[in-house]
Amino acid sequence: MAKLVECIPNFSLSKEKNEAGYNALIEVAKSVPGCILFDAQTDGNHNRSVFTLLGSPEAVEEVAFRLAKKAMELIDMNRHVGEHSRMGATDVIPFVPTMDVTVEECVEMSKRLGKRMWEELKIPSFLYEDSATVPERRNLATCRKGQFEGMPEKLLQPEWAPDFGERKIHPTAGITAIGARPPLVAFNVNLATSDVQIAKKIAKVIRASSGGFKACKAMGFMLEDRGIAQVSMNMVNYEVTSLPVVYEMIRALAERYGTHIVGSELVGLAPAKALLDCAEFYLKLENFDYKNQVMEYHLIDMLGE
Amino acid sequence: MAKLVECIPNFSLSKEKNEAGYNALIEVAKSVPGCILFDAQTDGNHNRSVFTLLGSPEAVEEVAFRLAKKAMELIDMNRHVGEHSRMGATDVIPFVPTMDVTVEECVEMSKRLGKRMWEELKIPSFLYEDSATVPERRNLATCRKGQFEGMPEKLLQPEWAPDFGERKIHPTAGITAIGARPPLVAFNVNLATSDVQIAKKIAKVIRASSGGFKACKAMGFMLEDRGIAQVSMNMVNYEVTSLPVVYEMIRALAERYGTHIVGSELVGLAPAKALLDCAEFYLKLENFDYKNQVMEYHLIDMLGE
Numbered sequence: 001m002a003k004l005v006e007c008i009p010n011f012s013l014s015k016e017k018n019e020a021g022y023n024a025l026i027e028v029a030k031s032v033p034g035c036i037l038f039d040a041q042t043d044g045n046h047n048r049s050v051f052t053l054l055g056s057p058e059a060v061e062e063v064a065f066r067l068a069k070k071a072m073e074l075i076d077m078n079r080h081v082g083e084h085s086r087m088g089a090t091d092v093i094p095f096v097p098t099m100d101v102t103v104e105e106c107v108e109m110s111k112r113l114g115k116r117m118w119e120e121l122k123i124p125s126f127l128y129e130d131s132a133t134v135p136e137r138r139n140l141a142t143c144r145k146g147q148f149e150g151m152p153e154k155l156l157q158p159e160w161a162p163d164f165g166e167r168k169i170h171p172t173a174g175i176t177a178i179g180a181r182p183p184l185v186a187f188n189v190n191l192a193t194s195d196v197q198i199a200k201k202i203a204k205v206i207r208a209s210s211g212g213f214k215a216c217k218a219m220g221f222m223l224e225d226r227g228i229a230q231v232s233m234n235m236v237n238y239e240v241t242s243l244p245v246v247y248e249m250i251r252a253l254a255e256r257y258g259t260h261i262v263g264s265e266l267v268g269l270a271p272a273k274a275l276l277d278c279a280e281f282y283l284k285l286e287n288f289d290y291k292n293q294v295m296e297y298h299l300i301d302m303l304g305e
Numbered sequence: 306m307a308k309l310v311e312c313i314p315n316f317s318l319s320k321e322k323n324e325a326g327y328n329a330l331i332e333v334a335k336s337v338p339g340c341i342l343f344d345a346q347t348d349g350n351h352n353r354s355v356f357t358l359l360g361s362p363e364a365v366e367e368v369a370f371r372l373a374k375k376a377m378e379l380i381d382m383n384r385h386v387g388e389h390s391r392m393g394a395t396d397v398i399p400f401v402p403t404m405d406v407t408v409e410e411c412v413e414m415s416k417r418l419g420k421r422m423w424e425e426l427k428i429p430s431f432l433y434e435d436s437a438t439v440p441e442r443r444n445l446a447t448c449r450k451g452q453f454e455g456m457p458e459k460l461l462q463p464e465w466a467p468d469f470g471e472r473k474i475h476p477t478a479g480i481t482a483i484g485a486r487p488p489l490v491a492f493n494v495n496l497a498t499s500d501v502q503i504a505k506k507i508a509k510v511i512r513a514s515s516g517g518f519k520a521c522k523a524m525g526f527m528l529e530d531r532g533i534a535q536v537s538m539n540m541v542n543y544e545v546t547s548l549p550v551v552y553e554m555i556r557a558l559a560e561r562y563g564t565h566i567v568g569s570e571l572v573g574l575a576p577a578k579a580l581l582d583c584a585e586f587y588l589k590l591e592n593f594d595y596k597n598q599v600m601e602y603h604l605i606d607m608l609g610e
Contacts, residue, residue: 002608036607054607099604183600190591247588263591272577272601279580282587283552286495286568295488296577296601299404302341302359303307303608 002304004099005060005106006038006183007053010091011071012080016044021074025049028070034059039269047082048091052269057101061109064093068117072173077148085141087148088174092140094129095180098271099300106180107131114164114178121173124155124165129179133163140177148174185235185274186267187243189250193259196222199229202253206231206246213249215241228262238274244281272296307609309404310411311343311488312358312365315396316376317385321349326379330354333375339364352387353396362406366414369398373422377478382453390446392453393479397445399434400485403576404605411485412436419469419483426478429460429470434484438468445482453479487520490540490579491572492548494555498564501527504534507558511536511551518554520546533567543579549586577601 015022022042029037035055042049051067053060068090075089093113095106107130114125132138136159146154151174154160155167162175169175191199199220204210207218215237221230231250235241247264254260266275273290280288291297320327327347334342340360347354356372358365373395380394398418400411412435419430437443441464451459456479459465460472467480474480496504504525509515512523520542526535536555540546552569559565571580578595585593596602 004604038603038607054603098600243584243588261589263589265591266593266598269598269600269603272581272599275581275584275599276577278587279548279583282583283548284566284568286570288571293571293574294577294580295403295574296605298343298359298574299309300601300604300608302343303605 002099002300003057003101004054004304005057005101005109006096006098007060007064007093008096009051009053009064009067009093011049011051011067011075012047012077012082012086012089012091013049013071013075014044014047014082015042015049017047018074022049024074025051025067025070028066029053029063031066032059032063035063043084045082046084047080048084048086054098057105057109060095061113064113065116068093068113068123068176069121072121072123072170076172077174078172080148085144085147087144087146087151088123088170088176089172090123090176091144092128092177093179096183097180098183099304103130103180103182110178110180117176117178118164121170122165123170123173123176124162124168125176125178127163127179128177129181131179134159137163140179143177151175182237182239183271183274185238185243185270187233187235187246187264188267189231189233189247189264190223190226190262191229191231191254191259192262193229193257194222194227195259196220196229198254198257198259199231201257202231202250203233205253206233206249213241213246216246235274238271238277242277242281243274244278307404307605308362308406309359309609310362310365310406310414311401311403312369312398313401314356314358314369314372314398316354316356316372316380317352317382317387317391317394317396318354318376318380319349319352319387320347320354322352323379327354329379330356330372330375333371334358334368336371337364337368340368348389350387351389352385353389353391359403362410362414365400366418369418370421373398373418373428373481374426377426377428377475381477382479383477385453390449390452391479392449392451392456393428393475393481394477395428395481396449397433397482398484401488402485403488404609408435408485408487415483415485422481422483423469426475427470428475428478428481429467429473430481430483432468432484433482434486436484439464442468448482456480487542487544488576488579490543490548490575492538492540492551492569493572494536494538494552494569495528495531495567496534496536496559496564497567498534498562499527499532500564501525501534503559503562503564504536506562507536507555508538510558511538511554518546518551521551540579543576543582547582547586548579549583
C-alpha cells in the first residue's frame with residue numbers, strides 16, 4: 001500500500017503582495033515527482049500563503065525543504081507586514097499522516113527536516129504538536145508568541161532555546177515551527193438565534209481550554225449576513241473527540257438555552273473517517289469495520305500498489 | 306481520473322463440489338492486467354460461486370468474457386444441483402459503475418458482452434436491470450423464473466426471446482443474465498423485540514414491492530441466536546433511497562409498535578457515499594460537496610492518474 005503524508009507549510013508571502021515570489025514557490029512545490037501540490041491559498045491581508053502537499057514521505061520532506069530554502073531567498077521578515085501572527089519566512093510546517101503512515105514517522109520527518117534546515121540553511125526551528133520535546137511547545141501559538149520581532153529576545157530565555165540551531169534567529173528568515181499533527185477538521189454549527197452570547201457559552205462548555213472535549217477548539221461568532229450565531233470549531237483529533245459527540249453536546253446545550261441547531265458546515269477537507277463516524281453513531285452500526293467495508297479504501301489500496 | 310467498474314459474476318459451481326474447476330476460474334479472473342479479483346465467495350449448498358472483479362472497463366469486460374468461456378467449458382448445467390435458483394453456467398453478470406463511469410457505459414458493456422458471448426460461445430443472454438430492453442426483464446428473478454430446466458420452453462414464448470442469440474439455450478451452459486445496476490448496500494436493522502411480526506410489518510411498509518421506498522427491498526426475520534427481530538434490507542440504489550431516510554422510517558415504525566432500534570449492521574461492502582449521506586443528514590451539513598471535501602476522493606484521483 002502506498003504511504004502518503006500531507007504537509008501544509010505556511011509562508012509569510014502572498015500572491016497579492018509578491019506575485020513573482022508566489023509563483024516561484026508554486027514552481028518549487030511541484031518540483032519533485034511523487035509529491036503533488038494539492039491546494040494553494042493566499043491572503044493579501046494576512047500577507048501569507050498556505051500550501052497543501054500530498055505524496056510519499058520522502059518526496060514531501062524534500063519538497064518541504066526546497067520550499068523553506070526558496071522562501072528564505074524570497075522573504076525578508078524585517079520588512080514583512082500582515083495581520084496574521086508569524087515568526088518566519090516559512091512560518092510553520094505541519095506533517096499529517098494520511099495513509100499507512102504513523103504519527104511517529106511524521107515526527108521523524110519533522111526532526112530530519114529541522115536538522116537539515118539548520119545545517120544547510122542556518123534556519124533554527126521549534127518542534128511543536130506531536131513532535132514537541134516539552135509540553136509547552138505542543139501549542140503553536142505559545143511557540144510563536146512574541147512573533148518575529150520578539151524572537152531574538154525570547155530565544156535567550158532559558159526555556160526557549162530552539163530544538164535545532166543556536167539561540168538566534170536567521171537574520172531574514174526568522175525561525176520555523178515544524179511538527180507532526182493529526183488531520184484537523186474545521187466544523188461549524190449554526191444556531192437559530194441572533195444572540196451570539198449563546199454561541200459563546202456553548203463554545204466555552206465544549207472546548208478543551210475551558211474544560212470541555214480534549215480535541216476540540218471552539219469560539220462563538222455572529223454570522224452577520226445571516227443574522228445568526230455560530231459555534232466555530234477546530235476538531236484537532238477526530239479520533240479523540242468525534243464529530244457526532246460534539247454535535248450532540250451542542251444540540252443539548254442549544255436546547256438548554258432555548259434555541260436549536262439549524263445547520264452545520266464542514267470547512268475545507270476532512271478524512272472520510274471523520275464523517276463515517278456519523279454513520280456508525282447515528283445508525284448504531286454494530287461491528288462496523290470501515291477499512292474493509294467501505295469500497296473506497298480498497299480502491300486506494302489497489303491504486304496505491 | 307481512472308475509470309473503474311465492478312463486476313460480480315455468479316457461477317453455477319462451488320469450490321466444495323469442484324475444487325479444480327473453482328481454481329481454474331480464479332486463475333482466469335486474474336488473467337488480465339488492470340482487473341483484480343477483489344473477493345471470491347463459494348457456497349457448497351448453493352453449489353455456486355460469486356466473484357467480485359474491479360478494474361478498468363476494458364479489462365473487466367475481457368475478464369467477464371474469459372470467465373464465461375471457462376465456466377462453459379467446466380460446467381454441465383444438466384448435472385448441476387444446488388439450492389440457489391440458476392439458469393446458466395455463468396448465471397448472472399452485473400456491471401456496477403464505481404468511479405468516473407456512467408450507468409450508460411455499463412449498459413454498453415453488458416450489450417457488447419452479450420453479443421460476443423453469442424457470437425463466440427453460442428451462449429444466449431437476457432439483458433436485465435438498467436440494461437433491460439423491456440420493463441419485465443429488469444428484475445433478475447423474473448428472467449430466471451423456470452430455471453435451467455424450464456428455459457427451453459420459456460424461450461419459445463413470444464415475449465421471452467433472448468436479447469442475444471436464438472430461442473434455445475446453450476446445451477450445457479444454459480443462458481446468462483447480463484446487466485448494469487447501481488451498487489447494492491445490504492443493511493439490517495435490529496429491534497428490541499422478539500416479535501418477528503413487528504419486523505415483518507415494518508418491512509412491508511418500507512419496501513418498494515408493497516408501496517414503500519422505491520429502491521428498498523426488505524424482509525422481517527428472527528435472529529434466533531440473539532432472540533430479536535431484524536428488518537433485513539437490500540438498498541438497491543442509495544442515491545434514490547438513502548440509508549438515513551429508511552433508518553428514520555424504521556425508527557418511527559418501531560416506536561409505533563412499542564419497541565425501538567438496538568443496532569444495525571452493514572453487510573459486506575458499501576460505497577463511502579452511502580454512509581457519508583448519514584453525516585450530511587444527521588449533522589444537517591449545508592453545501593456539503595463530498596467529492597471535493599472528503600480527502601479520500603482526492604487520493605483516488607491522484608493515485609488513479
